[in-house]
Amino acid sequence: MGCQNSGRRRVLFDIAKDLAAEPDPFTILISESETPNDWQVKFSELDNVTLEMFSGETNSIQTDHLNSSHTNVVILAPGLANPIDQVEALKTLIQQVNCDLGRILTVAHCDQLQAHNQLFSWYDACIHFSDVCLINRGAETTNQFVQNFINRYKKQHFPCLFETTRKGSIKNPGLILEPQARRISLYFEPEEDRWLDKEEDWDENSHLDPYLKRLPSGSRAKWIPDIQAILIP
Helix, strand or coil: CECCCCCHHHHHHHHHHHHHCCCCCEEEEEECCCCCCHHHHHHHCCCCEEEEEECCCHHHCCHHHHCCCCCEEEEECCCCCCHHHHHHHHHHHHHHHCCCCCCCEEEEEHHHHHHCCCHHHHHHHHHHCCCEEEEECCCCCCHHHHHHHHHHHHCCCCCCEEEECECCECCCHHHHHCCCCCCCCCCCCCHHHCCCCCCCCCCCCCCCCCCCCECCCCCECCCCCCHHHHHCC
């Protein structure tokens, strides 16, 4: 996950190179809503890699994209969509094809965050569901800005792994891909593994992830900014 133009495909190329070194084939799924760039051409040049496009958002991915010949699948979520909609669609997809979730990664670009403070709330939602947050530094990004960004989540005891990239490149792809769940959300965990204090007062929605709760009107209880209104003038 991550905003449009946050450098996700540059980061994804490093992941793809690491996976391509394995004998098993894997597929990269990218939404047609993403503007094509040179990195997509580079994906097709890697061994054992299949690049496929899907229309619309994550909920439009067809299960035939995930056939048995694809041992690993990497999905690039639409960069102008609501991340909670994407997370819900991902869980449905996982259940339909009976596959395992490896990791959820978020790429945050410091230039975008410094230019648009409203994006912090949008990224809060992404990182709530993420095992790893990869921080793309801009040319003018200070160490203090990066540390303040990380501290925003450390103060809330997020277990998510935070790593900075070097010129958009991942230092240790193997560490990033290690399939250990580090997300604070329990949304993708089996019901029997979720913990709820029996003495806690709760209603029928109290067991839900805070980002998934809805008001009686049907709107989400936790507000997330419309990213298209921020990034597209």
